[in-house]
Every structure is written in C-alpha cells, then in structure tokens.
Amino acid sequence: MQNKYSILINTCDNFEDCWIPFFKLFTVYWPDFEGTIYLNTEYKDFSYPGLDIVCTKVCEVNKIPHNVRATWSQCLRWALEAIDTDIVLYMQEDYFLNGSVKTVWVNHFFDLINTNSNIPCIQLTQAGIPALEKSKYDKLFTSTPDYFSYVSCQASFWRKGVMTSIIRDHETAWNFEWWGSKRAKYMGYEFLVLDPNFFSPNESIFPYVLTGVVGGRWYREVVALFKKHEINIDYSKRGFLEENTKPTISKRIKTKLSIYKLQSVIEIIKIKYFLK
Template identity: 35%
Template sequence: MNKDYNFSVFVNSTDTYSDCWEPFFKLFKKFWKDYEGKIYLNTEEKDYHYEGLNIIPTKVAKFKDKNKLTWSECLLYAFSQIDTDIILYLQEDYFLKANVNHEKMLELVDLMLKYDLTYINIADSGNRGPFSPSTLHEDLWEVSQQDKYRISTQASLWNIKKMSNYVRKHESPWHFEYYGNIRSRRKKDAFYAVNRDKYNKHHQPIFPYDATGIVMRKWVREIVEDLFRDNDIIVDFEKRGFYDRTKDKKRFSKKPFFKKVIATVKSLI
C-alpha cells in the first residue's frame, strides 16, 4: 500500500456521478491487484474511500464556487494537487472487466519519461488514425495530425503539464477533444497509441474496459448490466435509466449560435 510509482491514476469525475464510484473502484481493486499507488478522484466537495485503495479526493470546490466551475477548471485544479508528471487518465464509467496488464503499463510509463512524450492512448477507442509505426518502440504507433480524435479522453497516459497546454478554462470535455485536437496541429508534440495489432479489446488489452458505461447520463445496458451482476455489484438502474440509441440523441453543445461562434474563436487561441 502507498507504493511509490512514477505515475498516478487520475479518475475524472464529478459529485453528480458518485453513484459510479462504488462499482468503479470495486472492479478496479479486483482487476488491478498489483497497483498500490495513488488514485486521484476528481470531486467538487464529496469525500470517498475504498478499503485497500489509496484514493485522494481532489474537492476542487475549495478553489472556486462549485456552481461556477467549468469542466476544464475542475481538471486544472485537480492537476495542481498531483505530485507526478505522468497520469493514467480515466473517467468514472470506464469499468474494468478483466485484469490490467500491470507490467506493460509500467513499461509504457517508462517510455513516456524516457522520451518526454505527451500522450499514449492505451485502449483501442479514442484515436481513430491514421497511424504509423513508431521508431521509438514496437509497441507504439504514432497518431497522425489528421486524426479527428488526436486528443481523446479515453483511457490514456498523459504528461499533465503538456495536457494542460491544450486545456482552455471555459471548455467542456467535448470542446476539449474537438478544439484541443485543432490546437494540437499547431504544436510539435507527438501523440502515440499502443500498437493495436498487438493490444486491442479482442487480444491482450492493457486496460480492458468498454467505452463507455454511461451515455447522456444514462447507463449503457450492454456494458454494465451483466458486468455488475457477475461481480455482485448492486445498482438501482432506474435512477438513471438506460440509454436508448433510438430515442436519446447526443448533442455537442446546447449553446445558442452566437455563443458557439464566440466559444470557437476563444478555443482556437
């Protein structure tokens, strides 16, 4: 317990998703038994602990009124509390379903530090390519600047100082991915993904989860129902309900048109 690592796990969440924390950390503890380092849980005000895990709630509302905090401000305030340069970025609905490849995770972190990398996507979701083999290591692919999801909030290793350079305080997570991707094309940072021929959801996944357990604030039945039942996790699914792809539509933004234009200009700066 409390083992020193050269990276931390960062679970980006919010108090309104606290019903995800118990299933998330129960599965985390079961499927990543070797991890004994710090886990930063991003919260506004709530505290949370799980036996056997070193969870540090960030409680970012101590920096600013929680009703005025943006998603990006919560992220940056949380980063100011983390004492490692490298994080494994996760979200509270990335529910593990099989064992994490602990040794490979440590190897990838070492590559991050050795080559001063910005980002390595460890799942086969998020980045969509095109990819090219990396000269740094056979387990890495370089992500093209033409990738529309070059910056992704799926499970990834990040250098938090470099990640912060792509964040704008007014942005939502969807804006961060969209406009951050555009900003990334103007910088020299190289982005990487794991070699998906070797590591994918069907073969040797490094961090096995399905993206994602909640959509539009509702549970995704095919991801969580059997997983929770098989692992003795009891959740009142009726409180959130189940996501229906035919009825629920995912929206990029609810801002009026003129606000979208202003946000776009600010995001590209």
C-alpha cells in the same frame, strides 16, 4: 526524474453512484496496483478499502459556491494542479474494468513516457485514436493529428503539463476533445498509440467498458458486468440509454455553446498564426 505516476479519475459529484462500482472492479482487475489515485470530486469525500484515494474537492478548494457550476475543463485543470507527479494515467468514473490489467505493459509504457520528455501522451486502448505508422518507440505507432478526436479522453498516460496546455476553462469534455485536437495539432504534439500489429483488441492491456454512462444514462453493457461481481445498482435513477434517445438542448444553452465555439475558434487562430 520521477519514477512513478498517479491515476486521475475524472468525475463530478453527480456521478457518485459510479464510484463504488468503479473501485470494486478496479480492485478485482488491477489488484497489484500500488500508487495514488486522485478522484476529481467537486465537494465530496470518498474512500475504498485497500486503495490510496485522494479526493481533489476542487470546487471546495477553489471556493466555488454550491449554486455555481464550475466547467468540466476548470475542474480538470484544478485537479491536475493538485497532482504531485509529472505523469498521470487519465481515466473517467464510468470506465469500468472488465478484464485483467496487464501491469507489465502498463509499466513498460510508463517507462517510455517517463524517460522520453518529447512524448506527450500514450493511448492505452485501441478504442481511442487510430494508428498511422510505426514510431521509433517500442510497440508504439503514431497517429494523425487531423483526426477529429486526436485529443482523446480514453485511458491514456499524459504528461501533465501537456494536458494542461490544451485545456481552455470554458470548454466541456466534448469541446476539449474536438477543439483540443485542433490546438494539439498546431502545438505540434505527436500522440502515440499501441502497435495494432502486436496488441489485439481482444487482448487489451487495459480492458474496460468504454463508457458506462452515456448522456447521463446507463449503458446496458454494464448490467451483466455488475451482476457478475454482485454490484447492486438502482438503474431506475438514471435509466438506460436507448438507441432512439436524443438529448434536447435549450435555446439558452445553444447560445452559450455558440459563444464558447467562437472562443475556441479564436484560440485556434492565435495558436496557428501568432503563438508559434
């Protein structure tokens, strides 16, 4: 059995402006991390001093032309296939660390998932899925599989094969959480979360800005954090998320989303009634 894990930073090349802030804060708030970090790029390379970063370049590897956009789920699956550990710590490029990572607890939960093959996933933040009742594992609770984002893209330890089994290539990140949650329920996966009676939200073991970029725009919470650490960003390129900002969706995209929704519904029916 492997005694290590990899970190997967899920990203795309259009979010390249997040990479330097992310890794600078990573080195500040998790200086004792030792291991490999996979940055899930499409075509680009990237490095940061003192860190072992492997760029997956999944679209280049899979010979996807630059004028063709691979889906979010395709890129995630390809990245998982490139990782050489059974356990991955999943994050995204705009999860900017803003406090010290409690390495002792992170290692504790890695040991639990690594030595218990029936644990599919452990959420490392209280902002993911809600706790239900105490599990048989130390400092962990169960959650309800009926929760709308039972499959959560917040920071978590995942068994690589479990995450791969939930992925469907046509889905976006939001589809992955929504429809993946329903698939996970019928697949019988029991995802675990931190014990809310022991871990205070104000004393997170893995503290970060939950989403630094929303809808392609900066979340204003990052400004003070970046200023504190002398991270210079041209915010005008993305602009800021405003409360009254509503994304517009073209008729063509709406039609495509309807087709994808039908595909996901069919997948649920197959799992629920035919694949048990």
